[in-house]
Amino acid sequence: xxxxxxxxxxxxxxxxxxxxxxxxxxxxxxxxxxxxxxxxxxxxxxxxxxxxxxxxxxxxxxxxxxxxxxxxxxxxxxxxxxxxxxxxxxxxxxxxxxxxxxxxxxxxxxxxxxxxxxxxxxxxxxxxxxxxxxxxxxxxxxxxxxxxxxxxxxxxxxxxxxxxxxxxxxxxxxxxxxxxxxxxxxxxxxxxxxxxxxxxxxxxxxxxxxxxxxxxxxxxxxxxxxxxxxxxxxxxxxxxxxxxxxxxxxxxxxxxx
Numbered sequence: 487x488x489x490x491x492x493x494x495x496x497x498x499x500x501x502x503x504x505x506x507x508x509x510x511x512x513x514x515x516x517x518x519x520x521x522x523x524x525x526x527x528x529x530x531x532x533x534x535x536x537x538x539x540x541x542x543x544x545x546x547x548x549x550x551x552x553x554x555x556x557x558x559x560x561x562x563x564x565x566x567x568x569x570x571x572x573x574x575x576x577x578x579x580x581x582x583x584x585x586x587x588x589x590x591x592x593x594x595x596x597x598x599x600x601x602x603x604x605x606x607x608x609x610x611x612x613x614x615x616x617x618x619x620x621x622x623x624x625x626x627x628x629x630x631x632x633x634x635x636x637x638x639x640x641x642x643x644x645x646x647x648x649x650x651x652x653x654x655x656x657x658x659x660x661x662x663x664x665x666x667x668x669x670x671x672x673x674x675x676x677x678x679x680x681x682x683x684x685x686x687x688x689x690x691x692x693x694x695x696x697x698x699x700x701x702x703x704x705x706x707x708x709x710x711x712x713x714x715x716x717x718x719x720x721x722x723x724x725x726x727x728x729x730x731x732x733x734x735x736x737x738x739x740x741x742x743x
Contacts, residue, residue: 490597496508536731540661541568544632544659546574547739550578550628552577552578552657554609556582557581559628560586560621561631561632562586562619562634562637565585565591565593566592566595566596567585567596567611568628570596571600584609584612586616589613614630617638624651624654626653626656627652629656631659631661632661636663636707637706640714642719642720645658646721654742655743656741656742657740657741659714665735679701679705682696683701710738713736717738721742
């Protein structure tokens with residue numbers, strides 16, 4: 487679908503296309519610093535509110551125990567606590583979650599929310615890089631990342647790190663925007679993404695630029711099967727990819743065996 491010049495040129499806009507890995511991380515951090523306080527609103531805009539159902543499906547797929555069995559979950563790029571809160575609500579009292587994020591502003595939002603919910607004893611917030619997780623090998627029963635992997639400069643390295651910190655038999659779940667595979671819906675979604683989302687972002691948040699970047703990052707992310715292959719190359723086994731809502735998003739699952 488041809489895009490009008492005034493909307494977006496994903497080859498050059500925002501400087502991400504040709505940025506070095508270290509520079510890209512700084513640019514990504516700046517984007518999420520700007521949207522931290524409005525992160526839920528951002529996801530509502532990007533998904534039409536469907537991200538809530540997609541995240542619930544991912545949390546269900548974790549297989550959290552409702553018994554007294556201890557279970558450690560690591561949620562990468564989970565600074566606002568969205569996945570962590572859902573997991574703690576679904577699992578038993580012995581479920582503990584570590585939410586890791588590279589962005590301090592996102593972590594501050596999550597820590598404030600956790601304190602209000604009185605969950606600080608079961609939820610730990612850690613500032614760190616997905617490409618170099620600050621945890622020993624085989625530390626967690628499951629690792630999740632929702633709508634964050636596409637913003638990691640070195641995705642294969644992050645996937646290897648996720649596998650490294652998993653216990654044997656543990657599972658990794660990656661929820662991410664994908665490639666729309668429904669004829670007609672793809673054009674509608676492109677038109678909505680490139681023309682509507684930045685304008686809504688400017689009207690609601692006062693800044694269209696972060697939303698333009700987020701659209702760009704979605705379009706650059708590989709389709710579900712390609713990303714499943716990336717998980718296999720990182721060492722995961724029994725990898726599956728489940729498209730959601732016509733391919734707007736996909737849930738990827740892989741095991742360390």
